[in-house]
Amino acid sequence: MTILEFARGPMLHFALAVFVLGVIWRIVTILFLGFKRYHSEPRNGLVKSLIGGMTVTGSRSWPHKEFIGRTGAGEAIGYGYHIGLFIIVLLGTPHVVFWKNLFGVSAGWWPTLPGGVVHVLSILTVTLLLIVLIRRISHPVLRRLSNFDDYFSWFITFTVMVTGVMAVFGLGGRYETILAWHIISFNVLLIWFPFGKLMHAFFIFPTRAVVGYLQSRKGAAT
Amino acid sequence: MTQSDNNRSSQPTIGQVLDERGVSRRRFMKFCTAMASLMAMPPMMTSALAQNLRQARRPSVIYMPFQECTGCLESLTRSFSPSIENLLFDTISLDYNHTLFAAAGTAAEAARHEAMEANWGEYILIVDGSIPQGAGGVYGTSAGESFVDQLRHAADGAAAILCVGTCASFGGIPYANPNPTGAVPVSEIIHDRPIINVSGCPPIPAVMTGTIVHYLTTGGVPDLDKYGRPSVFYGQSIHDRCYRRRFYDEGKFAKSFDDEGARNGWCLYELGCRGPTTYNACATVKWNEGTSFPIESGHGCIGCSEPNFWDQGGFYEPVTSKLFEDRGQIGGAAAAGVALGAASAYAASRRKKKRSETAGEEESS
Ligand code: SF4
Numbered sequence: 326m327t328i329l330e331f332a333r334g335p336m337l338h339f340a341l342a343v344f345v346l347g348v349i350w351r352i353v354t355i356l357f358l359g360f361k362r363y364h365s366e367p368r369n370g371l372v373k374s375l376i377g378g379m380t381v382t383g384s385r386s387w388p389h390k391e392f393i394g395r396t397g398a399g400e401a402i403g404y405g406y407h408i409g410l411f412i413i414v415l416l417g418t419p420h421v422v423f424w425k426n427l428f429g430v431s432a433g434w435w436p437t438l439p440g441g442v443v444h445v446l447s448i449l450t451v452t453l454l455l456i457v458l459i460r461r462i463s464h465p466v467l468r469r470l471s472n473f474d475d476y477f478s479w480f481i482t483f484t485v486m487v488t489g490v491m492a493v494f495g496l497g498g499r500y501e502t503i504l505a506w507h508i509i510s511f512n513v514l515l516i517w518f519p520f521g522k523l524m525h526a527f528f529i530f531p532t533r534a535v536v537g538y539l540q541s542r543k544g545a546a547t
Numbered sequence: 548m549t550q551s552d553n554n555r556s557s558q559p560t561i562g563q564v565l566d567e568r569g570v571s572r573r574r575f576m577k578f579c580t581a582m583a584s585l586m587a588m589p590p591m592m593t594s595a596l597a598q599n600l601r602q603a604r605r606p607s608v609i610y611m612p613f614q615e616c617t618g619c620l621e622s623l624t625r626s627f628s629p630s631i632e633n634l635l636f637d638t639i640s641l642d643y644n645h646t647l648f649a650a651a652g653t654a655a656e657a658a659r660h661e662a663m664e665a666n667w668g669e670y671i672l673i674v675d676g677s678i679p680q681g682a683g684g685v686y687g688t689s690a691g692e693s694f695v696d697q698l699r700h701a702a703d704g705a706a707a708i709l710c711v712g713t714c715a716s717f718g719g720i721p722y723a724n725p726n727p728t729g730a731v732p733v734s735e736i737i738h739d740r741p742i743i744n745v746s747g748c749p750p751i752p753a754v755m756t757g758t759i760v761h762y763l764t765t766g767g768v769p770d771l772d773k774y775g776r777p778s779v780f781y782g783q784s785i786h787d788r789c790y791r792r793r794f795y796d797e798g799k800f801a802k803s804f805d806d807e808g809a810r811n812g813w814c815l816y817e818l819g820c821r822g823p824t825t826y827n828a829c830a831t832v833k834w835n836e837g838t839s840f841p842i843e844s845g846h847g848c849i850g851c852s853e854p855n856f857w858d859q860g861g862f863y864e865p866v867t868s869k870l871f872e873d874r875g876q877i878g879g880a881a882a883a884g885v886a887l888g889a890a891s892a893y894a895a896s897r898r899k900k901k902r903s904e905t906a907g908e909e910e911s912s
Binding site for chain 2 (some may be wrong): 327329330338341342343345346347348349350351352353354355356357358418419422426429433437438439440441495499500501504
């Protein structure tokens with residue numbers, strides 16, 4: 326069995342199983358925990374509270390105008406590499422083929438982006454990821470807030486990106502070897518995903534919405 | 548002077564043989580220019596190559612076909628016109644090849660033993676096909692000897708071994724899962740001779756010739772890649788040299804063999820083309836005297852020059868696909884996740900309840 330066969334065969338199957346099990350485990354646990362019972366009279370009805378939840382989801386996803394000078398750049402970089410990742414993962418041809426196969430759909434409508442666009446985006450995303458790390462290390466508060474989880478989540482995302490870029494540009498070895506390392510690092514990311522901060526991909530918007538909903542029910546300004 | 552020295556010096560040079568057959572100097576130089584460019588030599592090396600090739604004494608070649616389909620030999624010998632490639636192939640003179648030999652049976656075997664003895668330690672051994680080792684090698688025998696024994700004996704007297712085709716190089720189709728005959732490539736049996744793998748199912752005739760020309764003109768083994776193939780021919784992927792590459796880069800893919808994309812000649816990646824993971828000279832040297840190669844005929848590359856190409860899933864599944872035939876495992880993981888989640892939540896709520904009960908008891912006491 327070659328390294329590529331291993332990466333896209335048994336290792337990928339294992340990683341996907343761990344990913345699915347871990348993500349569902351965490352989501353189901355939270356769903357089953359339910360909400361704390363509030364004994365006071367709700368200040369707002371269900372609809373208004375739901376609107377409050379949505380408002381908070383939006384407002385918390387944007388820098389607060391009071392702090393925009395301090396946090397704006399960080400948020401812009403954060404958005405930048407997240408958007409880059411999404412576009413590459415969802416519209417890069419080899420990835421589209423992978424998703425179609427994973428979900429078992431033929432989906433002729435699923436568009437792909439020209440390779441050149443994906444290449445430029447990949448380099449930009451890698452650069453932004455590097456800036457993010459430098460910022461995390463050099464910012465006194467961020468550095469104190471960071472732990473292994475933050476660095477490892479960054480490292481594995483960065484490795485997936487870099488090996489992908491190397492495979493596309495034919496750097497560092499033969500295509501199939503670099504492709505194998507790209508898939509192996511993706512597998513590690515899948516395995517790590519449910520147990521670390523990468524899980525924010527599933528939690529970030531629902532938690533903002535729930536906070537907004539609960540605050541709104543209590544009549545707090547959102 | 549040994550017998551083999553005697554034998555070699557009595558052999559005519561390749562130049563003499565070509566002259567005898569009426570090959571003009573112009574045609575020969577054209578061939579050498581093509582070979583030089585094929586081997587990525589600078590243009591000024593052409594005359595040196597031509598000179599060396601003319602002066603080289605024709606080597607004795609023993610061609611041993613084992614577990615094979617004869618496709619490789621067909622590829623090497625069935626050119627449209629008597630090209631210089633097959634003329635050279637003639638010129639090097641096969642002292643033994645039981646498929647091409649007029650003689651058969653005992654006479655052919657005697658000729659092989661005679662040629663091997665006369666050129667012991669000097670001849671080039673060409674192997675075609677894999678070697679079945681299962682059940683003591685009984686799946687492949689010839690003249691009362693197993694292929695394994697024949698190979699071992701022939702390899703002992705060879706100066707170098709040229710594995711023609713994917714079967715001899717990597718096991719090929721007989722080696723494919725479940726490999727009922729226990730087939731193996733030459734490199735798994737012979738470890739003490741230089742082995743050059745010229746893989747492909749079949750290999751490109753010009754690549755084969757180029758490898759022989761290299762051996763004849765330099766007397767040595769060319770630079771090999773990690774699979775023992777001449778880097779000069781197998782150094783680049785089909786994808787890197789494919790004329791459809793610009794469509795790949797533009798994101799234009801044929802989705803089926805008769806859609807508009809296919810008619811426009813777009814990239815065949817989504818139809819299973821193995822060009823990105825296949826290393827061979829098809830896209831540059833091409834087939835049928837440079838006429839075309841499979842991708843030019845509208846079919847994706849099937850990766851036939853790569854190890855285990857037969858076990859890489861369907862030929863119509865893309866390189867990054869063919870991963871999930873069985874989704875049951877994922878469904879099982881999802882069900883386990885639900886069960887685990889429910890159990891964790893239950894345990895957490897029990898803990899919480901217990902804590903609040905203890906707190907209540909403490910308060911009332
Ligand atoms: S047809 Fe195959 S080799 Fe050619 S560009 Fe497309 S994927 Fe690459």
